[in-house]
Amino acid sequence: MRPVKNSFITFHLLLACNLSLGLMLAVLILLFTWPVLSSVCAQPLASKVGLRILRSDANGVEFEFTPQNWQETNVTFGDTTFVRFDFLESVSYAPPGYPDLPMKVIPIGIPPGAEVDLQIISTKYEEISGLLPIPVPTIQPTSDVPHELYRIDSLVYTQEEPVPSAFVELESPSWMGELQVVRVKIYPVQFFPAKKILWKYQYFRILVRFKVIPSQLRFRRLTPDVPVEVQSFYQDVVINGSVANQWLQSPKAKLVKPWRFF
Numbered sequence: 001m002r003p004v005k006n007s008f009i010t011f012h013l014l015l016a017c018n019l020s021l022g023l024m025l026a027v028l029i030l031l032f033t034w035p036v037l038s039s040v041c042a043q044p045l046a047s048k049v050g051l052r053i054l055r056s057d058a059n060g061v062e063f064e065f066t067p068q069n070w071q072e073t074n075v076t077f078g079d080t081t082f083v084r085f086d087f088l089e090s091v092s093y094a095p096p097g098y099p100d101l102p103m104k105v106i107p108i109g110i111p112p113g114a115e116v117d118l119q120i121i122s123t124k125y126e127e128i129s130g131l132l133p134i135p136v137p138t139i140q141p142t143s144d145v146p147h148e149l150y151r152i153d154s155l156v157y158t159q160e161e162p163v164p165s166a167f168v169e170l171e172s173p174s175w176m177g178e179l180q181v182v183r184v185k186i187y188p189v190q191f192f193p194a195k196k197i198l199w200k201y202q203y204f205r206i207l208v209r210f211k212v213i214p215s216q217l218r219f220r221r222l223t224p225d226v227p228v229e230v231q232s233f234y235q236d237v238v239i240n241g242s243v244a245n246q247w248l249q250s251p252k253a254k255l256v257k258p259w260r261f262f
Contacts, residue, residue, distance in 0.1 A: 073086070102189060114173070171185065
């Protein structure tokens with residue numbers, strides 16, 4: 001019976017060791033993959049409200065954007081009346097004192113290492129005078145509840161250049177988890193401080209083109225085996241998810257030099 005008892009003890013010791021190693025391995029995997037997971041999960045989903053995709057393929061994306069549910073709210077401070085502009089699912093990131101103008105962010109998946117350019121095909125806007133956009137407030141700490149102080153930046157509200165300087169911006173490419181992306185920022189309200197007028201855009205038609213130049217790529221990633229769950233996730237992160245899935249890159253994929261035929 002002693003050999004049986006020893007075998008029983010040995011089995012449980014081996015089982016405990018395997019469980020410990022498995023737990024340690026899971027912790028290590030979480031530690032190494034957490035930066036990738038956190039960067040992906042922190043990204044907002046690509047809302048398609050007001051968005052219409054006209055073309056999406058390996059060469060680029062052409063789309064229309066029409067801001068939905070416009071709202072203009074009058075806010076009076078002292079002797080000055082401001083207007084707060086807003087539309088459905090808009091955001092704003094201006095510094096305190098600057099005009100608080102709504103913005104739409106559109107993420108697009110691109111081929112790894114591709115050059116990207118943007119073309120504004122057409123727009124529609126109306127010119128509005130006599131309205132002053134509300135400034136971004138400064139948060140004043142108090143003993144109870146933080147207080148919002150609305151104070152304009154006098155230099156910005158009298159300058160010749162419009163705010164923002166461009167009503168459509170294309171950010172530089174960056175990695176978002178397993179996918180390289182660019183973000184298109186659209187500002188449907190543009191303020192001309194010196195003239196005290198606003199341009200309010202109702203419609204945008206934009207083309208974003210991709211161009212891959214192998215000679216400018218120092219490395220490329222091996223074709224990964226990306227799980228279906230990950231592919232499904234990216235369908236909602238970028239507006240061209242069905243096409244961009246082919247460009248997903250595994251974090252564990254090795255970097256190799258590109259093939260050269262001459």
